Amino acid sequence: MLRIALKMLFGDSAKFYGILLGLTFATLLITQQAAIFVGLMSRTYALIEETPQADLWVTDPTMQFVDDTKPMQVTALDRVRSVSGIEWASPLFKGLLVAKLPNGGRQICDVIGVDDATLIGVPAIMLQGKVEDLRKTDAVFIESRGAAKQLLQPLTADKNGPKRPMQVGDELELNERRAIIAGIAETRPSFQNVPTIYTTYLRAVGFAPANRRTLSLILVKALPGQNLLELQTRIQAQTGLTAYTPAEFSWKTLDYWMTQTGIPINFGMAIALGFLVGVAIAGQMFYNFTLDNLRYFGAMKAMGATSRQLLQMVAVQGLAAGVLGLGLGLGATALFGLMIPGDRLAFKLTWHLPIISTIAVIIIVLGASSLSIWKVIRLDPKEVFSG
């Protein structure tokens, strides 16, 4: 009878495609919006993931997220280095500075200053130039997206004429000081969507307006075998600073954006809309499909179909529609993700999202099936007689 149930579903092509379209569209909306949300949120802690060498990130205790720089005194670095169990501790400068371009234009850039000695914190993937090139006079690296979009250079004297991406050898000014592009790096897009400039710590401090406190973050590598939790506690106790593991710091950053901004609500509404579309279109159509077939279910009930058999028939119809709609919706979402370049639209389809969509589709299908099953189970077979 289950095969007959499926044929009943597939045979009513108008309703079947309507149900399928509703579920596919709902899955697409839910998964795609959730993937963009996850992609966007993961950009907020891109710097932390781009710097895998550090076991701990030491910050001012009042810092709320990775971009919320609360500069510390330079002496903080020595205090951290004096804590036992540390292999190395590197300074990191992070700040937004205005870059003056050769064409006279100005562009806010995120300047990262890495340890002069070790260059820890420089992007791992260099498209042009070598990591060591950062040691050259006035050298800076820029990331490829910024070079190709916000830091374009005019090809001719006409500032409004054709432009080319910034490349190695080009110059720009940061706080009236010359900076020479020594390399182009590939990095993950950041949440702020401004070009990122990498240079050495001391050079970055020089680029920044004069300030007594210039140390944004301290990267710490623990000695092999060191218990990180104990090391964190020691750093906090001995320096008064806060030490986070990369995961903790990422979560803290994520938590800030989740709780202090309206982003989750906006995306939540879009996801809820997708769910409602599923309920409104697919759920309603599935229920109507059952109502249309009620007299046949009634005839089968008269002929001796048990409630269990009828329940199984409706359930297998709901399951088939759900599986197909979910599959098509997830496929469409994946296709969407492949077609949109990663730097244009934040899109991150993690393994959690299909599970969330599956649960949403199960709820939609279960809801619609339950109503349908209730209708079928309560059906009085006497109704099939003409009366």
Added chain:
Amino acid sequence: MSGEQAIFCEGITKTYGEGEAAVKALRGIDFTAEFGEIVALVGPSGCGKTTLISIFAAILSRSSGALRLAGVDPDAMTNQERTLFRREKVGFIFQQFNLVPQISVVENVAIPLLLRGENRTESLDRAEKLLIEVGLHNRAQSRPAKLSGGQQQRVAIARSLIHEPSILVCDEPTSALDGATGQRVMELIREQGRRPDRLVVLVTHDERIYHFADRIAHVDDGLITRIVTSDVELAALQAAAFEKGKIK
């Protein structure tokens, strides 16, 4: 089945609702029917025919009175047992055919066997054989909507007989059909349906098919008021129908 009555009922009543709103649909039905018979229940709309046939089909419970269908009391069974009783013992022919439109004719015929969990291939084979008997073998793979009303009712007849029921319940089997087609459908029910171990119960308004019945029970206001049994009386009813111009 020998010695056992197909239907035995005595003082059957059926009341819908309670208190002031109570409606007495049956007010004391006494009726027996033997296997091998074709019995017609006739009467005006609202007289209680549908309620009575629903009780005879073990779909509806009586309010009071004694009832035995093929030797058993359906009201002594649980709902599940009654469902299984219908599955085994009762065949149905509906006025509106109730063929599932999305599946083939042969699958529609096989439904009673598939409901019993019988092997699908064997069920479809048996359904095909029955379709030969009702003259629709060449339409086995068609969808019901591709068939005429008469052909659809022939499919419904095949479906009602495939599991060899003891009681065949036919609810207005000809009222959705024209006169000639209705006659052919009734001939088929008589040819295929009548067996020494089967009772055919027919509910109809259609006087043109009275002559297919061995007995006609007139139901009126919840009671069986008259049972026509003799050929003479049947012929008189037939003649009256002719006079009304209902049989050409």
